[in-house]
Amino acid sequence: xxxxxxxxxxxxxxxxxxxxVKNGALVFSGSEIVYAGEAEHAPKADVxxxxxxxxxxxxxxxxxxxxxxxxxxxEWLLTxxxxxxxxxxxxxxxxVEAGITGVREAGGIGLDLKYMINDGSVIGPxxxxxxxxxxxxxxxxxxxxxxxxxxxxxxxxxxxxxxxxGPWEAKKAVRMQLRAGADHIKIMASGGxxxxxxxxHHQEFTYEEVKAIVEEAKAKDRIVxxxxxxxxxxxxxxxxxxxxxxxxxxxxxxxxxxxxxRGTFLVPTIYITRRLMELGPKMGAQPExxxxxxxxxxxxxxxxxxxxxxxxxxxxxxxxxxxGSDSLVPWGENAKELENLTEIGMTPLExxxxxxxxxxxxxxxxxxxxxxLHEGYDADVLILKEDPLKDITILQNKQNxxxxxILGELIINRGLKx
Numbered sequence: 001x002x003x004x005x006x007x008x009x010x011x012x013x014x015x016x017x018x019x020x021v022k023n024g025a026l027v028f029s030g031s032e033i034v035y036a037g038e039a040e041h042a043p044k045a046d047v048x049x050x051x052x053x054x055x056x057x058x059x060x061x062x063x064x065x066x067x068x069x070x071x072x073x074x075e076w077l078l079t080x081x082x083x084x085x086x087x088x089x090x091x092x093x094x095x096v097e098a099g100i101t102g103v104r105e106a107g108g109i110g111l112d113l114k115y116m117i118n119d120g121s122v123i124g125p126x127x128x129x130x131x132x133x134x135x136x137x138x139x140x141x142x143x144x145x146x147x148x149x150x151x152x153x154x155x156x157x158x159x160x161x162x163x164x165x166g167p168w169e170a171k172k173a174v175r176m177q178l179r180a181g182a183d184h185i186k187i188m189a190s191g192g193x194x195x196x197x198x199x200x201h202h203q204e205f206t207y208e209e210v211k212a213i214v215e216e217a218k219a220k221d222r223i224v225x226x227x228x229x230x231x232x233x234x235x236x237x238x239x240x241x242x243x244x245x246x247x248x249x250x251x252x253x254x255x256x257x258x259x260x261x262r263g264t265f266l267v268p269t270i271y272i273t274r275r276l277m278e279l280g281p282k283m284g285a286q287p288e289x290x291x292x293x294x295x296x297x298x299x300x301x302x303x304x305x306x307x308x309x310x311x312x313x314x315x316x317x318x319x320x321x322x323x324g325s326d327s328l329v330p331w332g333e334n335a336k337e338l339e340n341l342t343e344i345g346m347t348p349l350e351x352x353x354x355x356x357x358x359x360x361x362x363x364x365x366x367x368x369x370x371x372x373l374h375e376g377y378d379a380d381v382l383i384l385k386e387d388p389l390k391d392i393t394i395l396q397n398k399q400n401x402x403x404x405x406i407l408g409e410l411i412i413n414r415g416l417k418x
Contacts, residue, residue, distance in 0.1 A: 002030035005379075005408070005418070006045035011387050012036065013055040014373040015356035017349065020389060026054050028379035031407040036373040047418050051402060053387045055352060056371050057101025057125075057380035058395070059359020060334045062225075062246050062267045062317025064108040065091060065127075069327040071276065072284030077146065081109075087323035088113050091331040092124025096411055098332045099401045101380040102126045102359055102370060106225065106246065107133035107162075107186050108321070115181075123411060126370070126380070128363055131177035132162035133186040133227070134170065134213065136204045140192035140227060167212035170205075174216040183366055185217045187242070189226040190233030193276070193293050200229035200249065200296060203236055210240035223364035225267075229296065231255060238264050243364050246317065249296050251303040256310050265362050266312045268304045270340035272319035273297055275329050283328040304344040315362045316341065316355035335395040348392040379408040383416065 005028055012024025014036055025042035027035040035042050067084030068075050088109060095103065103110070103125050110129030117124040133140075164173045174185055189205055191198030198204070205213075214224050223243035228234040231250045238245065238258050244265035245251075251266070259266065276285065276293050285293075308314060318337045322328045341351040360367040370378040383403035386394045394400045404412035 004029045004045040006048045007054050008039050008050045009054045011053045015056040033377050051383045053384040056356040058099050058355045059102040061104040061315045061362045062106045064321035065110045066108045066321045070284040089122045094332040099382050100125050105129040128183035130184050130186040131180045131182040134162040134173050135188035140188035170209045170212045171216045184222050185224045189228040189237040190230040203232035207236045214241040221365045249300045266314050267317035269319040271337045308344045314354050315358040338392050348389045381405040
């Protein structure tokens with residue numbers, strides 16, 4: 001017989017934009033929510049908990065399980081895979097401790113980590129991973145200081161194995177990721193910041209290449225997420241049918257209108273731009289990377305403000321990829337992005353909506369029923385010491401997160417009696 005748990009709370013934030021329920025209650029049996037609403041109408045339960053606030057578990061829809069610590073590409077390429085794997089097991093637990101119950105990975109070793117979490121070997125969030133990101137020769141999925149044949153021989157989880165040119169190579173690369181178990185596909189539609197010789201302004205894939213990738217993914221019920229800073233790469237990606245634009249630095253009104261028309265998500269990743277400018281030079285970032293970041297920083301926030309104001313669907317993502325609190329962009333700081341989202345105009349409720357309700361929707365047809373405290377949804381739940389609608393920064397301190405449930409199982413317990 002599954003135990004029924006009731007959480008009675010001063011404020012129940014269900015993840016929607018309807019506003020909180022005062023004096024609310026959440027009830028779940030096993031992994032499924034059976035009631036969410038006013039406490040006076042809640043059914044009885046085997047266990048009752050009384051705390052200040054409850055909300056859905058948060059999602060980071062753009063993050064990487066790399067198992068590295070710096071911005072130095074040589075570390076990314078030369079770190080033994082076994083060391084990377086051991087580090088990401090720590091990162092996975094750190095994520096859950098910080099209230100992250102779902103991750104849409106943007107490339108890394110998330111596929112292997114997902115299997116280890118699912119079989120109970122590792123404590124971590126629900127991970128959905130793409131395998132290797134796909135990019136063009138010389139593009140953002142390449143590592144320009146290494147001979148191409150050597151790079152491909154390394155079979156690094158991020159660089160080399162996803163380099164493709166032309167629609168048929170692109171289709172085959174999608175099939176290779178699906179063969180490995182990919183939950184979605186990641187592409188590099190423009191140049192990037194962390195890569196050495198490409199420009200974030202420049203379009204990389206052609207329309208025909210992106211269309212081939214989208215069609216192949218769609219045939220297998222997968223979506224495509226597109227890294228894109230420059231307007232040209234963004235426009236081609238949206239026109240070809242990608243499900244989300246990541247970063248979106250030089251977004252403009254034409255692209256915003258097209259994204260609204262197509263229902264395309266935007267994942268801003270403000271956190272990493274600020275962190276790179278602050279710590280990048282100390283953490284091994286190359287001079288080219290810092291110069292590109294200066295250019296990105298100048299325009300990024302203004303583009304995000306415009307997109308929010310016009311009504312693009314936004315989901316929370318950080319681009320976090322490093323291991324350990326002393327590293328460049330560490331797991332566990334994910335909730336700082338919610339504060340960044342309020343800087344582009346969101347209310348705390350809207351920022352929570354972006355990090356909960358919208359999170360799983362970025363997976364399209366493979367979205368799990370989570371991110372929303374509603375009957376029939378999965379019991380991925382945070383119990384909080386304080387109300388985050390009064391101060392969104394309380395989510396940045398894990399000590400304010402008293403309990404983390406994933407599929408009804410209490411994964412993190414900071415003093416709850418249950």
